[in-house]
Amino acid sequence: MQIFRCPTCSEKIYFNNTTCRCGEEVTFDPDRQAMLIGMTGCANRSKIGCNWVAENGQFCRSCAMTVTVPDLGNPENIELWARTEGAKRWMLANLARWGWFTPDDPGARPMFRLLSEHTSAGDANVIMGHADGVITINVVEASDSVRSERRENLGELYRTMLGHMRHEMAHFLQLRLAEDAVFLEGFRALFGDERADYGEALKKHYASPGQPGERFITSYATAHPHEDWAETIAHLLHLVDLLDSAASTGLGLPSGPPEGYDAYADDDAQNVITMAVEIAIAINHVNRAMDLPDLYPFVLPSGVREKLAFAVDHLKLNNSR
Template sequence: MRLYNCPSCGGMLYFMNSACSACNADVAFHPGKDAFVEADEACSNRDEIGCNWARDLADESLCHACRMTDVVPDLSVIPNGALWAEAEVAKRWVLATLARWGWFRAGSPEPLPAFHFKSAQTRDGTKRVMMGHANGVITINVAEADDAIRVRNRQMLDEEYRTMLGHMRHELAHFIFDRLSTEPGFSEQFRALFGDEQADYGAALKRHYAKGPPAGWQEQYVTPYASAHPHEDWAETSAHILHLVDMVDSAVATGLSWPTQYRPPADAYAATDGNELIHVAIDLGMASNQLTRAMGLNDLYPFVLTPAVRDKLEFAQHWLNRAVREPILPASGQRGPDG
């Protein structure tokens, strides 16, 4: 994530700021300008959930991010309001970074995802919430914003990593897959690396939860869950390339340096060489792991990326980076069957 400047005094701002620590000016992030502005026209959710974005010109009150929220949890139950607010922070972060690659920008004519933020805890009792993506709707269980619940779930599922930011990236990757599947060349290249996404999804998940990942899954998949089905492999891989690119972008923005074979790009989101970018990110992850270990904390990036996984990461970076990608036509020069 970039660092920003106060529109009043020029002081440094972080993405989640709503006021300048130097001059106390109230500020709001303007996604169309990728900059902070004075908070004269702040989102109406500023007081309720701490939204620090500016109001969307197409809306009388809400910002571009909050306009995508169609369902909120039962706010009469504590602490659903606070958990919803935390989930929205993660959503704004992911939307701002994906916009660097041209996704979900304000004013875009393309369909936008709709977010349903739900909680199992309601005034009528406990209800089951299944997180996922279907037909453009992303459902998020706000309980995952609770640190204790998320750690419990991570341990129960034997995961190395589990955050609300990760959930947002994973589910948005499913949404993006539906958009990319109509572009020439994508499906053919995808199936060559990830397998046939048309395989029975329900049966694949049932098999995964019954038997777990296949032996030796580490050679081909970034996480055990990625081995469940090509759709989940894509979502997990895409979430990881977003992790890695954002790590590099944030490190460069703050002036960090680390030992690496390649020169870190000035703008990680504008990088065209996915292989170099991934190597730079891996080296940054290794250096960062030393820092977290020095504090007695878990590794920041506890993953080993094999050549097969790196190929998938490079594929995801290529197709997600709309600013530099050129459509790849089939050999006939005609649009493929998915186009």
């Protein structure tokens, strides 16, 4: 993520800020990728701290995609909703750098159902996932303690709300991209035939989880081509944003990123991946000095890198216009 500047005093402003240190109220415009002043803010600004520009006189682009909010009769859900929407805005701002969901993008938009296990009527079962353009997210996962416990119980190396958003959005992006026969041909050559029975594949996976090996980024990616794609895209978005964030702070190694580098504009996918991994390894080493978990605890074998490069080539809508 970039670091922005206040239009009034040029002080640094971070993505979630609503006010500059100088006292100026700021609003984020995802198309200009800039913090602005004097703009009409989203109707959810006072409710959940949304700092985006209103696009229809009421809601911003991100909040307008939310068709269901969690039961606000349970007070804890307000903060969980706010954190969940924050992760969604971060993801959408990243994707806008590649042209997704901008005014120039004529394609369909996803809809989000943000539900909570904890309602005013008692606990409910919420299953996160994507179906026909609708993404369901369990906002309880925005709780650090809940997410940490589930990560431990499931033996996962990484589990965050932003990670959930990127994974489920990847399913939607595949739905859009699959309208192109060229994409489908390349997809099936690398990821497999997505028409294979999904339910049966998941049953087999949970009964006997596969090993990532040389071709998959995680065990879950082995379950079905849909999940291989979703896991791969989530990691691609992690890596590109990691590299872009490092560049925006001036953090780098002798091998890069160079001053002024834009990870989203780099057409050399292998260069992006290599630099991101090198930065991640360096930060992993620094984290260990503080006895903290690795920033990026994954290995990217050649088979995974090939899939990542394929994804970069197809996700850049800016390059197709």
